[in-house]
Amino acid sequence: MKYDFFPISYTTIDDIDLDKVRSFFSRIYEREYQNAVDENLLVNLEIFTRMLDTPRATVGGMLLFGREPQRFLPQSGIDLARYSGTDVSHEIIDRANLDGTLDELIDQAVVFVKRNTRNSGIITGTKRVDISEYPMDVVREAITNAVAHRDYSIAGFDDRLEVHSPGRLPNTINLENIAYRQYSRNRLVMEYLLKLGYVERLGTGIRLMQRRMLEHCGREPEFFERDDEFIVCLQSKFF
Numbered sequence: 001m002k003y004d005f006f007p008i009s010y011t012t013i014d015d016i017d018l019d020k021v022r023s024f025f026s027r028i029y030e031r032e033y034q035n036a037v038d039e040n041l042l043v044n045l046e047i048f049t050r051m052l053d054t055p056r057a058t059v060g061g062m063l064l065f066g067r068e069p070q071r072f073l074p075q076s077g078i079d080l081a082r083y084s085g086t087d088v089s090h091e092i093i094d095r096a097n098l099d100g101t102l103d104e105l106i107d108q109a110v111v112f113v114k115r116n117t118r119n120s121g122i123i124t125g126t127k128r129v130d131i132s133e134y135p136m137d138v139v140r141e142a143i144t145n146a147v148a149h150r151d152y153s154i155a156g157f158d159d160r161l162e163v164h165s166p167g168r169l170p171n172t173i174n175l176e177n178i179a180y181r182q183y184s185r186n187r188l189v190m191e192y193l194l195k196l197g198y199v200e201r202l203g204t205g206i207r208l209m210q211r212r213m214l215e216h217c218g219r220e221p222e223f224f225e226r227d228d229e230f231i232v233c234l235q236s237k238f239f
Contacts, residue, residue, distance in 0.1 A: 004060030004186035007049050008072050011057035013039060016047060017067050020101070024065070028195050046188055060188035063102050070099045075151040075166075078105050082116040082156040090157075102147050102189065103196055109143045109154060110136065116156050118238060133236050134161055135216045138209045142221070142232045144198045145205055149185050149230075159239040163232045168225050175223055179206040 018037040025033045025045075033041075039055055042048035047061030062069050063076055070077050082094040094116055098108045118133045139161065146152040146165045153164045173181050184190040193199045200208070209232075210220045217237040224231055 002185065002187045004058060004063070004188040005046065005049065006059050007051050007056035008059060008062055009056065011062065011072060013042065013048075015057055015067055015072070016042065016061065016065050017101075020065050021045070021047065024192075024196070058188065060186060060192070063189060064192050066101060068099075069101055076102075076105075077151070078109050078147075079153040080109060080112045080156075081154075084158065086157050086159050088155070102193065103198065105147055106140065106143050106198055110140050113139050113143075113154070113156065113161065118236075120238065131237065133238055134234055135212050138212045138216070138221070138234060140198075141205045141209050142234065144193060145232070148190050148193060148199070159236050161234045161236070165230045165232075166228060167230065168228060169230055175225070178223055179210060 021037050021042070022033050025041075035041075039048060042057075042061070043050060043055065045061075046058060047065055048055050049058050057066065057072075059073065062072055066072065078096075078098040080094075080096045080098065081092050084091045084093050094112075096108075096112050098105050098112075100108065113134070114136065120131045120133075121128045122131060142163045143152075143154065146154075146163050150165055150167045152166065155162045155164065167185075169175070169178070170183050170185065173183050190199065194201075199205065206223075213219060213221050213234065217235060219235045222233040222235075224233070
């Protein structure tokens with residue numbers, strides 16, 4: 001069984017944001033949910049499980065719909081830092097420690113990156129066209145991939161942006177086939193992120209990132225493993 005289907009001890013229905021569940025239901029099924037959100041609906045949506053004698057929130061359910069996900073899963077936040085140079089020994093000029101559900105974390109992390117992303121401009125005809133240091137669709141994809149698999153951190157430098165995900169690639173995936181093989185450690189999380197529009201289509205994210213970075217700055221993203229981390233590195237267009 002995937003980790004995100006496992007129950008979390010001591011959780012109750014009060015630990016789930018029922019308004020968020022109702023909003024999700026209405027958005028996905030395009031109709032209002034008229035009844036009170038109850039245990040049966042939560043189990044049907046796999047936000048809750050009856051694996052134990054007492055129904056409990058699943059890991060995925062808490063990550064996606066919890067009132068305070070980090071209370072039960074403290075490793076699920078995002079740490080962000082913007083360094084003034086090209087390695088971690090340089091001064092940190094902006095940082096954030098994010099809490100919230102996965103959709104909130106993705107949105108907040110993108111806002112942080114935007115805040116720390118430089119822009120340049122070129123004149124085309126009589127108009128100025130702004131050029132971003134990084135394509136934001138690639139940034140969002142890298143962050144979404146990270147949150148779908150585990151806890152993570154994001155580090156920005158003068159010459160690159162790095163997204164760190166604890167946990168090496170699974171056995172069936174390696175650095176050579178990562179663009180063509182699809183595997184999800186957390187199927188429930190991935191399915192919900194797909195429904196919420198954070199993932200376009202399973203198995204296409206890496207190729208999208210490669211194509212967009214080539215178009216943007218002529219360099220594909222770099223993927224590598226170091227110790228127990230998987231790292232995505234995006235090179236700045238301005239270096």
